[in-house]
Structure formats: C-alpha cells, structure tokens
Amino acid sequence: MSFEFARTDRPEDAGFSSARLQRLIDVLSRDIDAKLVPGAVALIARKGKVVLHEALGLRDREANASMQRDSVFRIASMTKPLTSVAAMMLAEEGRLSIADPVAQYLPEFAETQVAVDSDHAATLATEACRRPLTVQDLLRHTSGLTYAPLTGPALKQAYIDAGVGDLKHTNAEFTAKLARLPLAYQPGTTFQYGFSTDVLGRVVEVVSGMSLDAFIEQHICARLGMSNSGFAAVDASRAAEPQIDPATGKRPPMLREATMKPAWLSGGSGLMSTATDYLRFCQMLLDGGALGDTRLLSPATVRLMTSDHLAPDSQHGPMMRTMFGALAPLPENGIGFGLGFAVRKESGRCALPGSMGDCSWSGVSGTYFWIDPREQLIAILMMQAPLQRMRYRYLMRAMVYQAMVG
Template sequence: MLERRAAFAAAAGLATASLIRPAAAATDSGPLARATRPEDAGLSRDRLGRVTAWLQSEVDAGRIPGAVVAIGRGGKLALHEPVGFRDREARAPMPADAIFRIASMTKPFASLALMMLAEEGKVMLWHPVSRYLPEFKGQKVGLEGAPVEREATLQDLLRHTAGLTYGALPGPGPAPHPVQSAYVAAKVADRSLTSAEFTARLAAQPLMFQPGTTWEYSHATDVVGRIVEVVAGQDLDAFIRARISAPLGLADTGFWAPPEAANRVARAQVDPVTNARQAIPDALEKPRMFSGGGGMVSTAMDYARFCQMLLNGGRLGEAQLASRSTIQLMSANHLPEGTQYGPGLLVRFGGLAPAPVTGYGFGLGFAVRTAQGRSPVPGNVGDYFWGGAYGTYFWIDPKEELYAVLMLQGPSDRIQYRYAMRQLVYQALT
C-alpha cells in the first residue's frame, strides 16, 4: 500500500498512491499550523518540556529506545518532538517522521471507513453481520453450541459486543477461556490468511458471549474491515488510501512502508524487564490480510492530522471525510447499562478500561470518558482514546480542543506511558 506510485486518484474511491508526500499536505503548514509559541495554543513551553524530559529519562534508563510525541490544541500544533533512538542497537537517532507499527490504533481508521459507507447508505449499523458476511449466519455460543438469542450487528462489531474475542492477548491476564483456546487451535490469527479466509475461519468458531451482552476486546474490527472490502468492492488498503489518507495528506499511513523508508522505521529493543524483544511485524512487509483491527503503520504527525480531523468534526482543511453528527455518534458511549465485561479487563487496561468503575465506556472505535473522578488520570467527560499493543497511544479532548499522540515501540508496560502522557500533558495547560 505504501509503495511509491503515480498519483492519488480519489475519484470513485480508486486511489493508487501511497507513501508519497503530497506537496505541503504532510508538513506542519495549512490546517495543522504549528504554533509560534506553545502559549499561543494554550500550553506552557516550560511545562511541555516535562513531557520530553520524562521520555528522555526513560530512554536514558534503558526502558524504551525512543519516542515521538505530538500535541495540539485549538487547531495549532504545540509540540512535535522525537526523543532517543529509532534503533538503539544501531545508535540511530529518532527522526520526527519515524514510522511505527500502530497496532490497535488502526481500529479508528477501519471504524471511520465503515461509518463513511453508512453515510452513503451502503451499510446500516442495526443490520446483522451476516447480511454482509453470510458465513456469520447461524453462529453458536460456547463450546456447548448454545443458539444465539439475536445475531450480532454492525454496531456490536464497532463497540466490541459481538460475542467475539481474541485468541490470546499479550501481557498479564487470566488463563485463556475455552473459546479463546479454540481460536488458537484453529489458527484464527494466522498471518498467512487473506481477509476472506480469516473471516471464514473466525465465523466457524463459537462465540464467547451472547451478542450484545458483554464487552470483550476482540477481532471485531477485523470483521469491520472485511465488511468495508465487500461493500466497497476494494481491499481495505485501497479504501483507506483513497478515502482517508489521501484527502488528509497522511503520506506515511497505510499497511506497510516502502523499502526507501527503511531508515525511518522505529525498532523495538530488548526490554530490560522481560529480557526479550517484543515481536512486532516488519513495517516493510506487505501483509496478506489488511487487518482493520491492528495492521497499519503511521507517524506521529500523520496521526496528529487524523486526530485534528476528528476534533474538527470530520473535516481537515478542504477535506471533509464525515459529518459532524457521525463523529459525535462515534465518540458517544454505546455500552448500555448492565453491559458485562470479559475476564481480565482491569489487568489488561488498568485505569483506562472502558468500564463504569473507571468512568469510561466505549463508542464506535474507541473508549469514551463518561464520568469524572474515577480514572487515576486527568481528562474530561467526552474525551476519547485508544492505544496499540506495541506502545502507541492517542486521545482527543473536545472540551479542551486538545489531542495528544505518543509513538513508541515495544515497552513491557505500555499502560504506564499512557498514564504519564495524560498527567504530563494536562499539567501543561495554561
């Protein structure tokens, strides 16, 4: 997706370009103008310095190789700074335009893609998944094969209440559920599968929960990506390039990077806590399946542009990807009272878990803050966020007209970096 090609061809959704920097589009000019002083964006220069100073201390202590951070407020970019090493072993410094595997920060892209099709009347959120992917018809719940009380809908996919799960998640947590073990045995996550082969194999597995009853982090957004492909008649890579990346000028955002970008790819290091290097797919490798749940690469600046578009209600400059009402719908809590949660929620997500106990819910692609004072980190009701398993993280706070993006690769405890970013960014507000 990210190889060099002739030109963006957005007409009819058939783009052919990728990781080519459009003139002026991927710079700090235009709709994402850099503030002359951080104070012009309502942020203290001295206090913003604490963000990069803390990250540098983590680099110096050997806990992370490096990072890139981007922070904006009021439509102005207040901070865009690299820290440390792109590749510690090679002693290669981190460039500001370093390319990172963003893992689950792909989910907002795939979710927006589906919502764009909904705006065109091509999908309806209340329709069952099987209307678009017939292999999901007649699913059963649990290894005992109980019938579903109702079919999972597209809304269920977007908010992770479709009864699906992941076979195995990295990090601490409870022993695998029998359905998760069945996923592993069936090799649902085999990287050799195409999108069509993946959904066929996934649909053949039992559901972990009755649809609509339980929030369980899952392959649901991968299914969202496959629905986009079927409805749009093109692969997810091509759709996102044509309909999202090209209009926003996201020159370095897609499902892989071209060979000429090799000296910009951020690498994980051997983690001093685990004494191992996190296994991260090569950013230069074209995947067989374009995973809507976790397959993309990006830069801090590209993701900042994406955040500013969401903060603007679907628009960045002359490009309007979605309506304000659609972004409002996506960033609202869609989990009804009485929603249950799968095992290990707080162990995996900590104080940012999308549950009432932490003051968060979940919208259509990201977690949403619903109450003040329950999470251990600052924020406002209505802010929304998500992160990636390889260390990336972003959030958007409409009340403060604020977004923040953190890009790093491979820390053993990614949650602490999410906590720290929140604390350090909000203390810099003037």
C-alpha cells in the same frame, strides 16, 4: 488537501507552559537514557496549533539510529479508529447500516454459535445466538468475538487450532475461519476486546468492493494528506523498532515485521503511521468530520461515534481491567466505548486527567492518542515499547494536562 497546522514557538500562545512541557521531555529522556525504552515521538496540538513535536532517543537502539519526527510506527490498535471511520463513511453513503446483522454482508456468520461459560469451561459446549451480531456490535466490541489470550482454555485452544490471526491468510480466509468458531458471549451483552474490528474490515471490503488497504489509503489517508500511513511495508531506514529484551535477547514477539506487507490486512491492528499523519486524522474528528475543506463524515456521525454505546447493564470481559487499567472502558472509571474508541462519560472517576467527552485509544505496540473537544486538544505518543505501554499512557495524560495552564 489545504489544511496545515500552525507551529508555535511559544506554547503559551496556546495555553501551555514551556517550562511544564519540558517536564514531559525530561522524564521521557531519562527513561530513554536508562534504556527503559528506545525512543519516542510526542506531539501535542491545541486549537490547530502544534505546541510540542519532539523526537527523542533512538528509532532503533540496536542500529544506533536516531528517532526522527517522521519515523514510522506500527500503530497496532490505533488502526481501529480508521477502520471504524471507513465503515461509517459507507453508512453515510447508504451502502450499509450499522443496525444490520453482520451476516447480511458476511453470510458465513449466519449460523454462528455461542460458547457456554467461555471464561472457564475446559470443554467446548455451545448454544444458539439469542440475536444476530450486528455491525454496531463490531464497532463497539459487543459482538462476542474475542482474542485467544483473553478467553478461557477451551475457546482459546479452538482459536489456536483454527490458526486465527495467521498473517498469511487474507481477510476473506480470516473471517471464514473465525465464523466457524463459537462466540465467547451472546451478542450485545458483553464488552470484550477482540477481532471485532478485523471482521469490520472485511465488511468494508465486501460493501465497497475494494481491499481494505486500498479503501483506507484512497478514501481516508490520501484525502487527509496522511502520506506516510498504510498497510504497506516500510523502508527500514524509517521504521521505529522495539529494543531487544535483555531477558530473552530478542525483540518483543507481538509486533509484525515492518519491512514486509502481510497478506492479512488487519483492520484492528495492521496500519503503519507517523505522529503527524495521525494528528491529521484526529483533527478531522475534532473538527466534526472535516479537515480544512475535505469532509469525510458529518458532524452528526462524529457525535454518534463519540457517544457511549455500551448499555447500562453491559458486562465486561474479565481481562479488561488488566489490559487497560485506569483507562479501561468500565463504569468504575467513568469511561464507556463509542464506535471505534473509548469515550469519557463522567468526571471524577478516572484516576487520570481529561474532560468529559474526550475519546482515546491505544496500541499494544506502545502508541496512544486522545482527543479532548472541551480543550480543543489532541495528544499523541508514538513509541515501540509494548511491555512498558501502560506506564507511558498514564505518564502522557498526567504530563500534558499539568502543562496546560491557560
């Protein structure tokens, strides 16, 4: 892997104001000092030049350990773009088609039913699927699969009773459990965030004949020089940790133990990574599927992935506005969803700055990235602050664009 980023000591050479970039550092530092969050790594690159790469505050507040630029983070749903790229690589090899029914690769989904009025029903009634769920549905979250907290009482209880999301099960055991449960919506009708990308990870395993961790680490991370990324356990001396919540006296419960590798290789949320590693992945997408002389995807495939795949009449799960706010993939925000990430498709609707065609996604752990092809810009924020995550997604957008003056 021959590609290396240039580091400029003069952000002005890449169209940024040094004084205005300092505003981002100052506001993050104030929040860290106020103990709102333990620490962060912020990274901004433009036209292949790193204009900002700062480690702020503490990697682990309780251990009084300083944040480092190479600290390792649970990137949560920022795993989804890598799993999506894995599937598209297999599609380019002719080993799968995203138009195919999922049941062609995972037969357990052949008889899947759909819950009737899943958002409100207190008892679980089902109906037949009007059409099969496809691999494309998994990629764009229109499969009808959901997360338990985002659905109504009856289906939520069914997910809980089945033990869906148990870190002790394998991907094969996970999909076997999930396929026995009804979908929340008819396939193709509704954008609903959920376990779609986890099922996609199992499709990658079946088609490739490799475990998901081996495929991603060998075919994506190793080839892009992402040496600090993977599903493996992390040395405690490098793992960024959320701080203890003073109200409960505990760390937030939604983050897995970083120093232990779970049996469940979650294609939707299981990866660990660093800001610099994720920058290499983003630059590959920005450069049309290649990083230096290493090509993972064709430009045409990247254009397909970064196009809006939601139909004009698509419905949206009722929790989408609450979960993602101004960055939700909703018509009112001018944001759609491609194959693995959100895509801005209109100007003047989203309250946050950006460009038409920018693609982005985030993690419940507090991580966030976006790629702006028009500005040749990549921005990444890594922190482990799940309860405060929305504030910092908004803040990062505003602070990056206000600093870009040329």
